[in-house]
Amino acid sequence: MMRHLISAADLTRDDAVLILDTAEEMARVADRPIKKLPALRGRTVVNLFFEDSTRTRISFEAAEKRLSADVINFAAKGSSVSKGESLKDTAQTLEAMGVDAVVIRHGASGAPYRLATSGWIDASVINAGDGTHQHPTQALLDAFTMRRRLVGRDAGLGQDLAGKNVTIVGDILHSRVARSNVDLLHTLGAEVTLVAPPTLVPVGVEHWPCEVSYDLDRVLPKSDAVMMLRVQRERMNAAFFPTEREYSRRYGLDGDRMAKMPEHAVVMHPGPMVRGMEITAEVADSDRCTVVEQVANGVSIRMAVLYLLLGGNEPAVTHSRTEEK
């Protein structure tokens, strides 16, 4: 594993499986009376959020605190950034304070990469979402949720998602979640199909390791997991579809459509959900919907990533599992 986590595409299959296996052990800490592990004692982690985010920031903060790290939260609003400070100066300020890792969310695609490779800081950089580029911990927690539901908690240890069919539906164009998931799921051996109106499919998608379809009803019967994405109005500056009602009728998931999915298949959503738009309340509240589980799994996955990047004197190497025997 590298020193930074910038893109889901950088992970090898073994890296990804090691993260999922580690998360499985981390998840068990949540059931204990003392939900705390000493692995990052004395390490300082900064949550550097240039873009609004509640669930990702809270999830990272919970993970850092459960591993006993010292946590500094930095929100761009009301900080020196709103006075005009550049990313470089912010980074150097943090470096001078001696931070060990920076968890960064930025509106500009590529900002975490710039931070990691510019030489401005020595700290590990973890991408918590950059523009429409990547959101690797989201992809990892989605893969973790799928492995737990489709393969099994203990049966899944050491396993990937080979042969599973995953359908990602909705605003692919603006979605870093979709991009990260396509990369990671492909690495883990799953078959991914993207379903969206043609206007919400990005240019160059034919080079992605996945299929594209415009017909949700045809894809549903052979899906093991269906991931619904939110239509990101805040990133839309043009008319991508005629009306919300039409979008919802063609690409929304309701009870009738869910009935077409195989018995074992699950419905996923990275949140926040817009009920009545991409998903109906009936589906969102059914026990096939993993939204709440995904939030809990997010903490476990982020604990695993933080431990594997920061827990030792250098990042974990994937062959350590076999080497130790």
Place this chain on the structure above:
Amino acid sequence: MDSQDSGVARPVLEGPDIARVLTRIAHEIVERAKGAEDVVLLGIPTRGVFLGRRLAAKLEEITGRKIPVGSLDITMYRDDLRMHPPRALARTDIPGDGIDGRLVVLVDDVLFSGRTIRAALDALNDIGRPRAVQLAVLVDRGHRELPIRADYVGKNLPTSLRETVKVQLAEEDGRDAVLLGAKPTAPAGER
């Protein structure tokens, strides 16, 4: 601790010896814990877990009661965590009724520096408050670096630091044995 490559590893305990030793330890536990009524066995991964399960089976034979048995991963409590790349985690599995107010017997294969057991005591601290903690090991090879001793010892094996002790168990290695070998001419101070 791998000694296979040196080729001169000599068995000091074989399968039947290990079975006999575990039977004796089980009887000692029953005797010292006055019937072993509140005993919880926690094995330290990897091989301590298998030894813990075998001990539990023997205790069940003797007492006729079900003995809670689990595992305790100490990886994140190690004092050398910062000196190596992060290790893969093993399973911590605490039996349903927990450890509060009970007699916890930690089970490990080899007692050496004592640092693993110190880490295990720290790990226990985050899980509950046992009535008492005792330690059972298959082999005590000496060279303690901390004030820690075992309550139940399968075999005391005086060794030099140039020797290696390797426990093999059927569950993991396909056979039962304790092997004493010479360290391949590597710089001392490993582990």
